[in-house]
Amino acid sequence: xxxxxxxxxxxxxxxxxxxxxxxxxxxxxxxxxxxxxxxxxxxxxxxxxxxxxxxxxxxxxxxxxxxxxxxxxxxxxxxxxxxxxxxxxxxxxxxxxxxxxxxxxxxxxxxxxxxxxxxxxxxxxxxxxxxxxxxxxxxxxxxxxxxxxxxxxxxxxxxxxxxxxxxxxxxxxxxxxxxxxxxxxxxxxxxxxxxxxxxxxxxxxxxxxx
Numbered sequence: 270x271x272x273x274x275x276x277x278x279x280x281x282x283x284x285x286x287x288x289x290x291x292x293x294x295x296x297x298x299x300x301x302x303x304x305x306x307x308x309x310x311x312x313x314x315x316x317x318x319x320x321x322x323x324x325x326x327x328x329x330x331x332x333x334x335x336x337x338x339x340x341x342x343x344x345x346x347x348x349x350x351x352x353x354x355x356x357x358x359x360x361x362x363x364x365x366x367x368x369x370x371x372x373x374x375x376x377x378x379x380x381x382x383x384x385x386x387x388x389x390x391x392x393x394x395x396x397x398x399x400x401x402x403x404x405x406x407x408x409x410x411x412x413x414x415x416x417x418x419x420x421x422x423x424x425x426x427x428x429x430x431x432x433x434x435x436x437x438x439x440x441x442x443x444x445x446x447x448x449x450x451x452x453x454x455x456x457x458x459x460x461x462x463x464x465x466x467x468x469x470x471x472x473x474x475x476x477x478x479x
Contacts, residue, residue, distance in 0.1 A: 361432055365391065367476075
């Protein structure tokens with residue numbers, strides 16, 4: 270008696286309608302004839318969700334971004350990775366930060382706006398949140414940041430900021446304390462890599478507000 274084939278789930282990152290499909294026929298309709306289609310099968314719905322991200326919206330390409338799938342540079346970024354970035358209206362000013370799946374720019378987390386923050390603080394918090402995200406979901410993806418300062422702070426497990434603590438940014442300072450404590454209490458094996466903007470264009474998590 271032949272065994273019943275195991276059910277597979279299909280993630281469509283680029284196709285007529287990106288999403289998660291529970292059968293090949295439905296997936297095939299989204300990618301057949303679609304130029305540059307990106308899709309992959311997974312053994313469980315949970316794995317498919319982790320690969321695709323939640324929610325299912327794809328961020329529109331920001332100014333300065335390149336199509337990473339068509340890069341001709343000798344050195345290329347690892348597409349199966351997480352990219353983080355921050356945006357600040359003024360420095361200090363209104364701060365936001367987020368992380369996305371590099372290959373598809375699918376949002377994994379987004380925080381803000383917060384009053385009276387700085388870009389470096391946002392970049393640091395985004396990195397720590399990405400590390401915690403990988404640990405929680407047991408992911409082996411490397412994490413990209415375009416901030417040397419934030420990467421240095423994470424490696425030292427210590428923030429060095431001149432920002433004055435006030436009632437307006439109290440929440441940010443509490444987050445900084447919690448982030449530093451998390452780094453000291455957890456073993457980090459996830460690679461943190463510097464995004465090479467000069468050859469790859471803007472990092473996929475970029476807000477496109479430059």
